[in-house]
Amino acid sequence: MTRTVVVRLAIAWLSNCVALLVAAAVIPAIGYGKDLGTLLLAGLILGVVNFVVRPAIIFLTLPAVILSLGLFLLAINALMLWLTSRIVDGFTVGGFSSTLGGALIVWIVNAALRRAQRSTQVGADYRWEQS
Numbered sequence: 001m002t003r004t005v006v007v008r009l010a011i012a013w014l015s016n017c018v019a020l021l022v023a024a025a026v027i028p029a030i031g032y033g034k035d036l037g038t039l040l041l042a043g044l045i046l047g048v049v050n051f052v053v054r055p056a057i058i059f060l061t062l063p064a065v066i067l068s069l070g071l072f073l074l075a076i077n078a079l080m081l082w083l084t085s086r087i088v089d090g091f092t093v094g095g096f097s098s099t100l101g102g103a104l105i106v107w108i109v110n111a112a113l114r115r116a117q118r119s120t121q122v123g124a125d126y127r128w129e130q131s
Helices: 002-024 036-052 054-060 062-067 071-087 096-130
Strands: none
Touching: 002 036, 002 054, 002 096, 036 071, 054 062, 054 096, 062 071, 071 096
């Protein structure tokens, strides 16, 4: 693997960890037992689940995604978060509403971090062209 791929995977993993940390801070039913190892493992497993399982689920539920104008993707993200909680011991998400809220928070945090990362890259490219 090239270095940029490894860096992108590490950034995605840390982004998931930060998003799960924020979700656990905002929603009391989501927890990782205040164990950093559990949080890091949950971030890694969430990334793997999103990479392996999520595309198949989206394909199978494509009519519902289309009819809901993409809103059903939030339910799919909640399912991925729930699946992560079943795989990682010590990571809990509570009931349906807390899982749905957690999925929404994870999505918002990841989107914000992705946007911030993209803006710093664009700025770096722009500065390079200015020289």
